[in-house]
Amino acid sequence: MTGVEVKVEGLSKSFGRANIWSDVTLTLPPGEVSVLLGPSGTGKSVFxxxxxxxxxxxxxxIVIHDTxxxxxxxxxxxxxxxLFGVLFQDGALFGSMNLFDNIAFxxxxxxxxxEAQVRDVVMEKMDLVGLKGDENKLPGEISGGMRKRAxxxxxxxxxxxxxxxxxxxxxxxxxxxxxxxxxxxxxxAQTDSTFLIVTHDINTAQTVPDNIGMLYRKQLAMFGPREVLLTSDDPVVAQFLNGRRQGPIGMSEEKDTAQAAREMAEVTELDGLPPLKPQLEAAAGLPDRKAVHRRRERVxxxxxxxxPAAQAxxxxxxxDRRGAASQHGSSEPSWPLSSYELSETALRGRHGHTTAAPPGTRLR
Structure with a gap:
């Protein structure tokens, strides 16, 4: 399996007179893990x-393979x-079929x-998700986590x-x-397929994806590499990704403008920019995720x-990641990646001054 690019341009969806979202434009990079966030009712599952x-x-x-x-x-x-595989919220298994028949469907x-070929494939996938030996169980006989894996x-x-x-x-x-x-x-790491995850879990959003997108007020507020969104000073993105009460998002979607401004001033004074949580790495013995290398070049x-605060x-x-990798004897590539060396021009900010180069940077 190899991932494919999904290019979404100007997408709008309504049910009758109720607009769900408008003009959604994003590209899911091939082989990378992307997450779509947003307050409840913003149309993530509809997307x-x-x-x-x-x-x-x-x-x-929605263009895939030029179609x-x-x-x-x-x-x-x-x-x-x-081309798609879909994991639904509750697993969507047939209750009258055992796990083997559900997966073989x-x-x-x-x-x-x-049937011999079907059995080989089913057993391979069950082993991959840790369900080998459970093929004869019914969905009602297993836990919610096992149903998700099935x-x-x-x-x-x-x-x-x-x-x-x-x-x-x-x-x-x-x-x-x-x-x-x-x-x-x-x-x-094993498939290099393109993943898109809809979630409300902040820890998942902070540690799993290569890219993060957020729907808010019937629009795509932002979409891009995880590092960019996790250091964003956009009030909506910062509030949601840090799980704060203070910010534009309220219990009923949107707060009073004056109240939101007061709360954001309070956050600016007290909190500042939080450090980036490290991204999960593939388990020992698995290949390095190609997606990480591609995303970092883009970043x-x-x-x-x-x-400047985001850059820092x-x-x-x-x-920190490179230091931790060296300490544990990992094969983590040097920063920046060998396939992309920062030139002196690339290190210049928007106002023409040169920012300090990170350790190990080779200037050409």
Whole structure:
């Protein structure tokens, strides 16, 4: 499996007179893990359903392999859907089927493989998600976390290029959520598929993805590399990603402007910019995630355009990561990455002054 780019341009969706979101534009980079956040009711699950053609947007395009899913024929859409694997909130398992038959269902429905071949694939995916030996159990006989993993195994059996996760951590305790997050990272390391996760879990958003997007007030507030959003001074993004009460978001979507301004002044005085949480790494013995290398190259090109505090926080996080990797004997690449060396021009800020180069930077 290799991930594919998903390019969304000017997407708008309504139900009758109720507009869900408008003019959503983003690109899911191939092979990277992206997270979509937003307050409840902002249409995150609607966005996932639009991506796979279950809902038809009124405007815009969703381009995969040079084909627009919004305007293509039904037969073409049917074929493109085979590129997707979907993990639904509750696993969406058939209650009358055991786990083996649930996971085998897409193979029997969409392929002509023999039962021996089906068994090989199903057992491989069950082993991958830690369910080997549980194939004869019914969904009602297992825990919520196991149902999530069974749903994930089913999403993987057709070797999809794009995997969508609709609130995979809903209903799970923090320990099971941590295990699931690690599983997502490990799967990405092994498959290099494109992942999109809808979640409300702040720890997941801070530690799992390569990219973060946020829906707010019927718009896409921001989308980009994790380092950029985690150091953003945008009031909405900063409030949500830090789980603060203070900010523009209120219990009923939006606060009074004057109240939000008072609260933001209070946050600025007391808190400042929090340090970046380290991103989860693939388990020992698995290949390095290619997505990390691609994302960091992109961040380095963007760095001079970011506010000074964000630049400093990003440099510090990379320096800390490299130091931790050296201490543990990891193969973590030097910073910046060998495939992208910062030139003296790239280190210049918007006002023409040269910022301090991070340790190990080679100037050309």
């Amino acid at each position: 996932l359903k639009s991506l796979i053609g279950l809902l038809k947007p009124e405007k815009g395009s 627009d899913l919004v305007r293509c024929s039904e037969s073409k859409l049917y074929e493109l859907r085979k 897409p193979l029997r429905e969409h392929t002509k493989r023999s 749903g994930l195994a089913r999403a993987l059996v057709l070797d999809p290029e794009i995997i969508l996760f609709d609130e995979p951590d809903s209903g799970l305790d923090p320990v099971r959520t941590a295990y699931l997050n690690q599983l997502i990272i490990d799967l990405n 380095m090109r963007m760095l001079p355009t970011l506010p 926080a990003i440099r510090q996080s990379y320096t």
